[in-house]
Amino acid sequence: MLQxxxxxxxxxxxxxxxxxVDDEAGIRTVLSISLADRGYTVHTAxxxxxxxxxxxxxxxxxxxxxIKMPGMDGIxxxxxxxxxxxxxxxxxxxxxxxxxxxxxxLKFQATDFITKPISDVALTVALQxxxxxxxxxxxxxxxxxNLEHLVEKKSRQLxxxxxxxxxxxxxxxxxxxxxxxxxxxxGGMFVLEKGIEREDAxxxxxGWELVRGNVDRIKTLSLDLLNFAKTDRLEYRLVDxxxxxxEVFDLMRSRAEDHGMELVLDIATGPAPVHMDPVGIxxxxxxxxxxxxxxxxxxEPVDTGQRITLSVGRSTDGxxxxxxxxxxxxxxxxxxxxxxxxxxxxxxVRGTGIGLMxxxxxxxxxxxxxxxxxxxxxxxxxxxxxxxQ
Ligand code: ADP
Ligand code: MG
Numbered sequence: 452m453l454q455x456x457x458x459x460x461x462x463x464x465x466x467x468x469x470x471x472v473d474d475e476a477g478i479r480t481v482l483s484i485s486l487a488d489r490g491y492t493v494h495t496a497x498x499x500x501x502x503x504x505x506x507x508x509x510x511x512x513x514x515x516x517x518i519k520m521p522g523m524d525g526i527x528x529x530x531x532x533x534x535x536x537x538x539x540x541x542x543x544x545x546x547x548x549x550x551x552x553x554x555x556x557l558k559f560q561a562t563d564f565i566t567k568p569i570s571d572v573a574l575t576v577a578l579q580x581x582x583x584x585x586x587x588x589x590x591x592x593x594x595x596x597n598l599e600h601l602v603e604k605k606s607r608q609l610x611x612x613x614x615x616x617x618x619x620x621x622x623x624x625x626x627x628x629x630x631x632x633x634x635x636x637x638g639g640m641f642v643l644e645k646g647i648e649r650e651d652a653x654x655x656x657x658g659w660e661l662v663r664g665n666v667d668r669i670k671t672l673s674l675d676l677l678n679f680a681k682t683d684r685l686e687y688r689l690v691d692x693x694x695x696x697x698e699v700f701d702l703m704r705s706r707a708e709d710h711g712m713e714l715v716l717d718i719a720t721g722p723a724p725v726h727m728d729p730v731g732i733x734x735x736x737x738x739x740x741x742x743x744x745x746x747x748x749x750x751e752p753v754d755t756g757q758r759i760t761l762s763v764g765r766s767t768d769g770x771x772x773x774x775x776x777x778x779x780x781x782x783x784x785x786x787x788x789x790x791x792x793x794x795x796x797x798x799x800v801r802g803t804g805i806g807l808m809x810x811x812x813x814x815x816x817x818x819x820x821x822x823x824x825x826x827x828x829x830x831x832x833x834x835x836x837x838x839x840q
Pocket of ligand 2: 741806
């Protein structure tokens with residue numbers, strides 16, 4: 452019937468151990484015999500201080516204590532025990548006149564009280580009650596532990612399933628892009644072969660353009676993928692937030708001009724540095740500018756007066772704001788809604804649909820947000836806000 456041990460937190464209470472605390476030697480002797488008969492290993496103490504030391508040593512699951520004792524009384528002992536070992540069962544032994552104290556003790560979570568002289572029946576009932584409470588607690592602990600295991604196992608399965616689904620989607624998207632590039636290369640090679648066969652310079656030129664375009668796409672795709680893989684390894688440094696904007700501006704200005712667009716840099720930040728991964732933010736701004744240049748190329752009729760503005764600002768709460776605004780084709784609601792989805796592109800075979808997904812992942816990793824406003828035919832404006840961290 453007795454469980455060998457019952458664990459609670461760091462303390463393991465031994466259900467076969469019982470502690471008897473009474474200042475009267477006669478009661479200790481008689482009760483010890485009766486308790487030992489019931490299968491318990493009995494430990495005794497003649498006052499509260501000794502009892503607390505004994506508890507430290509033997510960790511009994513049940514303590515039987517007299518209420519009236521010299522020094523610390525039974526109620527105080529009960530409160531100390533419940534404070535240190537909330538799971539220990541404490542049965543109070545009371546004299547005839549101690550009814551008020553006995554009832555008090557129940558308020559302080561005593562298991563039961565037995566009036567002296569102690570009858571066998573009363574002792575049996577009190578011990579049974581203590582035993583039931585211990586068993587209930589043990590079952591509850593086991594149940595909770597099982598439940599925790601179950602929840603952990605189910606969560607792990609769910610995460611695994613989600614991960615597999617994401618990998619599946621990624622592979623499907625990539626296969627599609629790679630298939631497109633391969634058909635592009637096939638087409639280019641076909642035209643090249645014809646050109647060689649017929650020694651036709653026009654065919655050769657066209658074929659070569661096709662091959663070169665698709666090799667460019669492979670380069671973009673593998674760069675995007677590499678950068679994407681890097682988003683979980685950002686390296687934060689204290690940098691001037693204008694630095695990545697200047698770099699991207701220097702890098703892209705002539706490319707924009709080549710396409711007949713003006714790229715404008717507008718820096719309105721103080722010199723105070725912020726924590727960020729400058730390479731990651733550089734990548735984000737580069738993606739936004741590249742998209743804006745692409746968008747200007749799409750703009751019909753081709754208008755050479757397009758302008759792209761890259762601005763950096765700082766709000767009073769210290770957050771940094773990057774903005775890339777263009778006066779190009781803009782986008783409709785459908786495109787706006789799907790913009791950040793993996794592999795979403797409206798550029799047909801020229802796009803990978805990775806740029807904005809990557810940009811958003813980097814911004815989120817910085818604890819920031821990215822937002823877009825756009826009007827078809829008028830232009831788009833992407834805003835990145837990074838908190839000061
Ligand atoms: P990709 O550039 O390879 O298409 P992105 O994730 O960078 O992939 O962009 C997804 C889509 O968002 C683009 O195909 C385009 O339709 C739209 N888009 C992004 N930026 C702009 C912009 N400045 N103007 C209009 N459309 C844009
Ligand atoms: Mg892009």
